[in-house]
Structure formats: C-alpha cells, structure tokens
Amino acid sequence: MKENYLTRENLEAFIQSAFKEDVGEGDHSTLAAIPRGKEGSAQLLIKENGIIAGLELAELIFHSYDKELEVHRLLEDGQEVKSGDIGLTVSGNAASILTTERLVLNCMQRMSGIATKTNKLTQLISHTNAKLLDTRKTTPNFRMLEKWAVAIGGGENHRFALYDMVMLKDNHIDFAGGIESAISATKKYLKENLLDLKIEIETRNLEEVKEVVSLGGVDVIMLDNMDYDMMREAVRIIDGKMLTEASGGITEDTLVDVAECGVDYISVGALTHHVKSMDISLKAY
Incomplete structure (x- = not known):
C-alpha cells in the first residue's frame, strides 16, 4: 500500500462504516438459516476478462469481521485476469463468509472495473x-x-x-x-x-x-x-x-x-x- 491515503486506520474505518451500513444489528438471514459453528469454504470466481483489483482489501474485510477466516490469495492486484480464474479462497465459519460476501464483492467489482478501464486507457x-x-x-x-x-x-x-x-x-x-x-x-x-x-x-x-x-x-x-x-x-x-x-x-x-x-x-x-x-x-x- 504505497499511496499515502491507504493507511490501515483509513481502511479499517471504511470497513467498519460499511459493515454498520450493511449488517447493522445483525445478518438475520444467515443467523436464521445457518447452524451455529457451521464451517465452509468459498472461492472468488472471476467471470469477465480485465484487471483484478481489491484482493488485498478483500482479505482485510474478511479478517476485520472474523480474524479466524483463512484467506488464500491466488492472484495479485493489478494482474490481468480472464473469465474462469479464481482470485482467492476463504475458509472457516460459514456465517462469517456469508455476512462479508456482499461487501467484498461490491468493493472488488467496482475497483476491478476502474482498474480495467484505467489500464486500457493507459x-x-x-x-x-x-x-x-x-x-x-x-x-x-x-x-x-x-x-x-x-x-x-x-x-x-x-x-x-x-x-x-x-x-x-x-x-x-x-x-x-x-x-x-x-x-x-x-x-x-x-x-x-x-x-x-x-x-x-x-x-x-x-x-x-x-x-x-x-x-x-x-x-x-x-x-x-x-x-x-x-x-x-x-x-x-x-x-x-x-x-x-x-x-x-x-x-x-x-x-x-x-x-x-x-x-x-x-x-x-x-x-x-x-x-x-x-x-x-x-x-x-
């Protein structure tokens, strides 16, 4: 993280604000449907060609919500990707994965769109x-x-x-x-x-x-x-x-x-x- 605005403090503040907006008092869908302690794994599937961005942020989001989640980045930010590539895997508490899913995707989808357009014009x-x-x-x-x-x-x-x-x-x-x-x-x-x-x-x-x-x-x-x-x-x-x-x-x-x-x-x-x-x-x- 080379840019001077990309401090851990700034990123953590953004993540907590985003969780407050999205999770609020609780993810009732997950709390209702998923057995307590259920374990699971998920993979980030790239469905379009371009430049991937936000993998580092995704790991921060997962760990900010649940530090016990195991995240393995298979690609690096700025890398050219194609449809079918896997960006990362995450394993651990299934409820944590479900609750963090949308924030990770919202950030990565937009960041990757911007990175792709920027790369093309550059x-x-x-x-x-x-x-x-x-x-x-x-x-x-x-x-x-x-x-x-x-x-x-x-x-x-x-x-x-x-x-x-x-x-x-x-x-x-x-x-x-x-x-x-x-x-x-x-x-x-x-x-x-x-x-x-x-x-x-x-x-x-x-x-x-x-x-x-x-x-x-x-x-x-x-x-x-x-x-x-x-x-x-x-x-x-x-x-x-x-x-x-x-x-x-x-x-x-x-x-x-x-x-x-x-x-x-x-x-x-x-x-x-x-x-x-x-x-x-x-x-x-």
Missing part, C-alpha cells in the same frame, strides 16, 4: 510521455478505494481531496477578480498558514496561458477544453516552465490525440464516475 497513450490522472469525481465515501483502483490499473492519482493541493479553477479565478489576484492571494494564504502545497491553475485560452507563464508562481497549468491546435501552442508557450494538464470532456476517442499534443498529464473523470463493474462472484464449494 495502454492507449503508452507511446507518449503523458500520464493518466483521476479526479475528485468520485463516489462519496468510496474515493479512497476508487483512487486505489486507478493506481492499481496503472494510472496516477491527482490530489486526493480539497486539502492536499490548491487547484484554482474558473470559478475561483472569476470570484477572486482574475488570474493575478487568485495567484497572489493563494501564495499569501499558503505563506501565512505555513502550508507547503502545490498550486495548479486552470486556463481557458492562450491569453490566460501567457499571463500565468508571465506571473509564475504555480506548479501546474491546466489546459481546459482546448482544441488540439490551441493545446499544442499552449505547450509550446509554457515550454517546460510548469507542468501541463489537459482536462475537460476527454474521452477514449480523443485521448490519444490529446496525449500527442505533448501535455504531461491528462485528467479523465470518467475513470471513476463512468465505469462498468467487473462480473465477480463468491461461490461455496
């Missing part, structure tokens, strides 16, 4: 220097796992939240009274509050790009909704003085053309907000 631009970024367009209270899945799929995480990077977008700039005012106020705020945060600012045309380059003081310039010609010219103007990020409605069909404009990063909100979950099931055997 491969499309592998011939360029551009890196694929996620965004904050995530499911509330599920962001940590969605960004983890992007990283597993070969993408890179943008800022995690509002607190770990300054991003001055169009509304910030307009409310602040312009680019110069927004940058100046931000630098003053960071200094006064002893904050060491990177600054990114959105630009919408070449005049704004030139203004930012002239002012300096930022780390990343976002090129928002620019056509290819404008984006290439913006990259030329910036000339490596700041990092560049292309953003705004970028799809699988336009991704390669954007990457070939020479940008450093491409942010794609669809990595997390428009993705099909992988078909995975947990089957007793």
Whole structure:
C-alpha cells in the first residue's frame, strides 16, 4: 500500500462504516438459516476478462469481521485476469463468509472495473510521455478505494481531496477578480498558514496561458477544453516552465490525440464516475 491515503486506520474505518451500513444489528438471514459453528469454504470466481483489483482489501474485510477466516490469495492486484480464474479462497465459519460476501464483492467489482478501464486507457497513450490522472469525481465515501483502483490499473492519482493541493479553477479565478489576484492571494494564504502545497491553475485560452507563464508562481497549468491546435501552442508557450494538464470532456476517442499534443498529464473523470463493474462472484464449494 504505497499511496499515502491507504493507511490501515483509513481502511479499517471504511470497513467498519460499511459493515454498520450493511449488517447493522445483525445478518438475520444467515443467523436464521445457518447452524451455529457451521464451517465452509468459498472461492472468488472471476467471470469477465480485465484487471483484478481489491484482493488485498478483500482479505482485510474478511479478517476485520472474523480474524479466524483463512484467506488464500491466488492472484495479485493489478494482474490481468480472464473469465474462469479464481482470485482467492476463504475458509472457516460459514456465517462469517456469508455476512462479508456482499461487501467484498461490491468493493472488488467496482475497483476491478476502474482498474480495467484505467489500464486500457493507459495502454492507449503508452507511446507518449503523458500520464493518466483521476479526479475528485468520485463516489462519496468510496474515493479512497476508487483512487486505489486507478493506481492499481496503472494510472496516477491527482490530489486526493480539497486539502492536499490548491487547484484554482474558473470559478475561483472569476470570484477572486482574475488570474493575478487568485495567484497572489493563494501564495499569501499558503505563506501565512505555513502550508507547503502545490498550486495548479486552470486556463481557458492562450491569453490566460501567457499571463500565468508571465506571473509564475504555480506548479501546474491546466489546459481546459482546448482544441488540439490551441493545446499544442499552449505547450509550446509554457515550454517546460510548469507542468501541463489537459482536462475537460476527454474521452477514449480523443485521448490519444490529446496525449500527442505533448501535455504531461491528462485528467479523465470518467475513470471513476463512468465505469462498468467487473462480473465477480463468491461461490461455496
């Protein structure tokens, strides 16, 4: 777990919150139907080709609920899988397996869908220097796992939240009274509050790009909704003085053309907000 948001404390807090939502006062279906002390085994069946993600999390979920469950991971997160593969096996108290089943599947299905899409898009631009970024367009209270899945799929995480990077977008700039005012106020705020945060600012045309380059003081310039010609010219103007990020409605069909404009990063909100979950099931055997 390399990402700084993936602490054991954060993961455990997520798992306990999810159990509170799903189990509540008790899994009455299992409590009613399954004899006390009944033992059993189940295997995680992959039913679709793609990139698997969430196996490490699945083991944490099983052990968080019942530390006596025996979990054997047969694959690793980030591995390419095909229909029919077995991701892991779990053995022990049958009631524990049944109660944890849905949380494991909900997380793994979505994470694997995100990792698969991320891997596909990353491969499309592998011939360029551009890196694929996620965004904050995530499911509330599920962001940590969605960004983890992007990283597993070969993408890179943008800022995690509002607190770990300054991003001055169009509304910030307009409310602040312009680019110069927004940058100046931000630098003053960071200094006064002893904050060491990177600054990114959105630009919408070449005049704004030139203004930012002239002012300096930022780390990343976002090129928002620019056509290819404008984006290439913006990259030329910036000339490596700041990092560049292309953003705004970028799809699988336009991704390669954007990457070939020479940008450093491409942010794609669809990595997390428009993705099909992988078909995975947990089957007793």
